[in-house]
Amino acid sequence: MKTIALYSIKGGVGKTAAAVNLSYLASKGDARQTLICDLDPQGASSFYFRISPRDKYNSTKFLEGSAKIYKNIKATDFEGLDLLPSDFSYRNLDLELLEEKKPQKKLRKNINELSSEYRYIFFDCPPNLTLFSESIFAAADIILVPVIPTTLSIRTYEQLRKFFNDTGLDSSKIRGFFNMVEKRKSMHREIIEQRGSHPDFLKSSVPYNSEVEKMGIYRAPLNAVHPSSAAAKAFRQLWEEIQVDLLP
Amino acid sequence: MTVEQKSICFRPPEGFETESLFEDNGLSVKPGKTQKRRVRRIFYDTFEWQLLANNTAAVQENRLLSLYNLDTGLPFASVGHSAAARFFRPFELEDEKFRSEIERYTELRALIKRCAVEVDIVSQKLLDEEEKTIAILNRETYFLFKEKKSRILITENLAITPLKGFQEEAETFASGTGKLLGREHRTRYRDLFMQFMDAAGVPVNDYSSKIRITLQPGDPVQKSAASLLLGTLDIMKRNEPWIPENIDTEFLHDYRVAVRRTRSVLGTIRDIFDSGTTARYRNAFRNAGKACNALRDCDVYLLRESDYRAMLPESLAPHIAAFFKELHELHRIELRRFSSFLRSKAYRAMLDEWNGLLGETERNPVPVATQDTEDRSTLAVAKKNIRKAWKKVLRHGRAIPAQASDAELHSLRIDCKKLRYLLELFASLFPDKTMATVVRQLKELQENLGMFVDLAVQQQYLAGHIEQMKEKPSDPELAAALGGLITTLHCRQQKTRKLFHRTFRHFDNDETETLFNALLNS
DSSP, X not given: OEEEEEOOSSSSSSHHHHHHHHHHHHHTTTTOOEEEEEOOTTOHHHHHTTOOOOTTOOHHHHHXXXXXXXXXXXXXXXXXXXXEOOOGGGGGHHHHHHTSSSHHHHHHHHHHTTTTTOSEEEEEOOSSOSHHXXXXXXXXXXXXXXXXXXXXXXXXXXXXXXXXXXTTOOGGGEEEXXXXXXXXSHHHHHHHHHHTTSTTBOSOOOBOOHHHHXXXXXXXXXXXXXXXXXXXXXXXXXXXXXXXXXXX | OOOOOOOEEEOOOTTOOGGGGGSSOSOOOEEEEEEEEXXXXXXXXXXXXXXXXXXXXXXXXXXXXXXXXXXXXXXXXXXXXXXXXXXXXXXXXXOHHHHHHHHTTOSSSOEEEEEEEEEEEEEEEEEOTTOOEEEEEEXXXXXXXXXXXXXXXXXXXXXXXXXXXXXHHHHHHHHHHHHHHOGGXXXXXXXXXXXXXXXXXXXXTOOOSSOOOOOOTTSBHHHHHHHHHHHHHHHHHHHGGGGGGTSOTHHHHHHHHHHHHHHHHHHHSTTSSOHHHHHHHHHHHHHHHHHTHHHHXXXXXXXXXHHHHHHSOTTTGGGGHHHHHHHHHHHHHHHHHHHHHHHOHHHHHHHHHHHHHHHHXXXXXXXXXXXXXXXXXXXXXXXHHHHHHHHHHHHHHHHOOSSOOHHHHHXXXXXXXXXXXXXXXXXXXXXXXXXXXXXXXXXXXXXXXXXXXXXXXXXXXXXXXXXXXXXXXXXXXXHHHHHHHHHHHHHHHHHHHHHHHHHHHHHSSHHHHHHHHHHHOO
């Protein structure tokens, strides 16, 4: 089992679109069971897959672990891809984690119990840097950070790496990739030129594409409904690079 | 950890239109697009129906072999498997995870094709208000499929299969369906499975190697013995046609156990027939047993191939291949030889006469003239023989010194086997619980002795092979590999020998004595 978090301190960088499309691509092929955990209380990836949590499901159940988690996993309309929906109560996860003995290790422990069921687990993470984020950092094998080639986006990416180094976390898990790239903008081009060759950045990037925004209308992965769109092709290339470089 | 996900099935009445499920049902479920497909499913199970006993069916569909839970109607394991063969053996499956699933039910028995059905499926997604699929609705029409023959309708089925996490929603829809069709139309996948077998004329659960004959305590022992012997004869006959096909090793194994049980009855219960008749058939079944000894040896050693390879260091393991190559050849010869024995006129005539004699004895048990006045009812004879055999095991076991010899342990093993056969043959006369405990205690001792003798026999067999090699072109690596195996087997045998006295004391104790007394004084 490999766990892949789509994470950024900054909001609006395309975490959910990347998590939805990459998890869909991961589930294709030879019976690769994949789970996407919607960890963001906004529940955007749950929305994309048309899935709501059960009435009784909440953040407490999520922290209780495997049986409670398993009971709330739902199949998407795509074979091999399941989803653990988010609940609005996830906004309280930080407070609830404070009550735990080893809050940083909680998510890893709970997710490990699903290892026999799934080959890949994706986390669609909320945009902040909290105790729950630290729990995600410990649980993830790879932390993929979508970065819009702008100064602020690069700055928050650097803040994340610094946080890892300052707190003794393994920063080699972090991989950035450029997202929502607009080649016509000179700033985008320059930033990609400066940072794109860094070893902590993936070579593949995803262009800005209005089709990604329309995922809210399609309510399905772009790679499922419009596989020939520019963004869908880019997500495919990105997944191939991840498989070759990060998932030996 | 898996949350129960279950298909809900209905048998649609004649002329039922699926669309009517969505008319004024008060539910927010809508149908998706209709898709049609036709699939062929081949059902497999072992000769003993070991999968069905565990509510499981092995089904080949296109290039996929799946294990279905017959309660839920859903597959829980699948693997790519190309050939829709007449049979396949679990240990030949390459996928380790799938193999271990099947091996939970059977390791040695082959899975044999039981029947083939063709299914016309009309499939629709069931969508909720968000247009999310919650379940799949399949209207399935099953036909019996026979090569080059027309299809024969078996039944229709309406299956609502929820997607993971949507069982409650599917149940709500099914409850509406139930109201529309009537509760009596609700059915289960297990019922469908039985319908397929029935349509194919395949009797289900028709074989067990265990003795399942209920004896009457007051019947004359001749009658009961004849019933038991007809039971063992039936097992022999059921296995005989399969042995030449070389599908799995258990046909021969069960045949041999039936032969040994036959000999055991003839040897331990006296006066079933006159002494001449008894001697004749004891001799005939001894010969039948002997005729397949070499074939069984080949089976046993061929099954050990991977164990033997694992026992040897990497440098020697490949050289054992020549031994197994020779064994395969020997197996081929012995199989041909024993198959022709089974077909031989003399053997067939003997069995026919034996069958006639047993039938006659069962119908009309005439006591053999003896001067004894003892009680010859089935229960009295059973108790007497079991007590005698039990005491013999105790007497011989207690006489074995600290340094138990091979011969002493071998002889005790035979005593135990005789006791075990008697307990199993007469089990129906005694309370289930006490009998089960007694057999369990004995089984532990038998396992120790069985392992000991088995290890000794293996060493002799391998040593015999080295001896034969003196007459052939030299293969020093093979000799070294065989020597290596003998050394390992010898070490294991010594460990087993050391455990004997402790295991025997566990059998020869107050608890077992109380159990036997409870059994025999009841």
